[in-house]
Amino acid sequence: MLAKESAGGKPTPIRVALLGCGTVGTEVVRLLTDQAGDLAARIGAPIELAGIAVRRPNKHREVPEHLLTTDASALVKSDDVDVVVEVIGGIDPTRGLLLEALHNGKSVVTANKALLAEHGSDLFEAADGSGADLYFEAAVAGAIPLLRPLRESLAGDRITRVMGIVNGTTNFILSAMDATGAGYAETLEEASRLGYAEADPTADVDGFDAASKAAILASLAFHTRVTAADVYREGIRQVSAADIAAAKGLGRTVKLLAICERVVSPSGQESVAVRVHPAMIPRTHPLASVNGAFNAVFVEADAAGEMMFYGQGAGGAPTASAVLGDLVAVARNKVASGRGPRESAYAALPAQPMGNTPTRYHISLDVADKAGVLSQVAAVFAEHDVSIAAVRQEGRTEDASLVIVTHAATDAALRSTVDKVGGLPVVRDVVSVMRVEGEE
Numbered sequence: 001m002l003a004k005e006s007a008g009g010k011p012t013p014i015r016v017a018l019l020g021c022g023t024v025g026t027e028v029v030r031l032l033t034d035q036a037g038d039l040a041a042r043i044g045a046p047i048e049l050a051g052i053a054v055r056r057p058n059k060h061r062e063v064p065e066h067l068l069t070t071d072a073s074a075l076v077k078s079d080d081v082d083v084v085v086e087v088i089g090g091i092d093p094t095r096g097l098l099l100e101a102l103h104n105g106k107s108v109v110t111a112n113k114a115l116l117a118e119h120g121s122d123l124f125e126a127a128d129g130s131g132a133d134l135y136f137e138a139a140v141a142g143a144i145p146l147l148r149p150l151r152e153s154l155a156g157d158r159i160t161r162v163m164g165i166v167n168g169t170t171n172f173i174l175s176a177m178d179a180t181g182a183g184y185a186e187t188l189e190e191a192s193r194l195g196y197a198e199a200d201p202t203a204d205v206d207g208f209d210a211a212s213k214a215a216i217l218a219s220l221a222f223h224t225r226v227t228a229a230d231v232y233r234e235g236i237r238q239v240s241a242a243d244i245a246a247a248k249g250l251g252r253t254v255k256l257l258a259i260c261e262r263v264v265s266p267s268g269q270e271s272v273a274v275r276v277h278p279a280m281i282p283r284t285h286p287l288a289s290v291n292g293a294f295n296a297v298f299v300e301a302d303a304a305g306e307m308m309f310y311g312q313g314a315g316g317a318p319t320a321s322a323v324l325g326d327l328v329a330v331a332r333n334k335v336a337s338g339r340g341p342r343e344s345a346y347a348a349l350p351a352q353p354m355g356n357t358p359t360r361y362h363i364s365l366d367v368a369d370k371a372g373v374l375s376q377v378a379a380v381f382a383e384h385d386v387s388i389a390a391v392r393q394e395g396r397t398e399d400a401s402l403v404i405v406t407h408a409a410t411d412a413a414l415r416s417t418v419d420k421v422g423g424l425p426v427v428r429d430v431v432s433v434m435r436v437e438g439e440e
C-alpha cells in the first residue's frame, strides 16, 4: 500500500512528538534534520517534528525553539501527532504519557529501560488495544542492534542463553581496576572525574540499570514476561582489588554480566533464570576483551548457534541511532498501514530463584599450612554436594593461599559451602569469592 497523499499529491508527513531533549533528544533532532531527505526516501513519507516537550524551555539547546513546550501531556494528545518518541527516562510521569499516547493510537519509540522492565506489559496492552506500535531498541545496549534480532531475526529459533556486558559505566570501572590494580572506590572517583560515571552512580554500580536490561532481554528471548523484580541483582561495589588480582592469577578477568538462561529440569520443566552479578571469565573469552564503556552481548540459539553483538552502549549519537532506526520502522509501518511485532509472552515460563540456579564459584582462602587442612576444607564441599574442579595451593611461612574453583552446583549450595568454610578454625580469611562464567 502506498503512503497516504495530501491534497497536493505529496505523501502525508509523519508527525513526531519528542519527549525530552537532553543528550539523546538533541542528537535525535540533529539526525532528523540532517538526514531528512534520506529518511523520507527510506520511509516513503517525510518525518516532521510536531513538538519537543522539555522541563526547562530556557536552557540552551541546538534545536528549533518554536517547537519547545512544557506541556508534554497536551503534546501526546494532539491530533497533529502520529508517533511519540520518548527519551526522558524514569517511571513517572513518563508511564502516563506513553499510555495516553498508545491508548490514542499513537505509536511509541522509547529508550526507557526502567519503564519497560517494570511496566512493559501495560504498555504492550495499550498498544494492542489501539493497534499502535511499541519499539524500544535504544533501551538496551545503546546503538547495538540487539532487540530487533531477538524479536524478529531469531523469532524462528529457540534461544537458550543471552549473556553480556550491558552497562558501560561498570565495565569502564572494572576494566580500569583490571588495568591498574586499584581498588573500587578510587576507580569510581576517577570514572566520575572523567565523566564516565554519573554524579549518583547507584543505578549503574548497584546493577539496577543492567537488571532492567536483563529483564527486557529475557522477555524477548524466552517469550515470557520478565520484570526487574524477577532478576537477581548484585552490583560491583563489593568487587575488591583482591578479587581482580585473584582473577588475574587464574588467567581470568572480572566483568559485570547480565545472564538470561533457559533452564530445563531433569523432568523437562523449563524455567527462566535471569541474573546480574560480577563474574570471573577467562581472559580468552570474547567478552573479556570488551573494555571501557563498550557493551557486548552473546546470544546462543539452538539452530543459529553462538552470536555476539558488540558496540557503543550509551551516549547521545549512538543511542539516537537506535531511536532513529525504530522511528523509521514505525513510520514505514504507518505508511504501509501495518504494524510491527506485538508482545510475545505466550511461553509464560516461571522465574527460577537464584538459590536454585546452577553456577560455579571461585573461592580464594588464607589457611593454616599444616596437615589435614585441605581435607577439612574439601569435606565441607562434599557435605554440600559441591564438586571441586580445580585446587591450587601456594605455601608461605606458616600459612598458605588456597584457591578452589568448583563445578556447577546450585547457588544456594555454593553459598552455604562458603559460609561454612569461612567458619573453619583453619581458615584465617576468605579473601575472594566470585562466580565463574564462560567456561566448562
Ligand code: HSE
Pocket: 166, 167, 168, 169, 170, 204, 209, 313, 314, 315
Ligand atoms: N548508564 C548506562 C551505562 C547507559 O553506563 O551503560 C544507559 O543505559
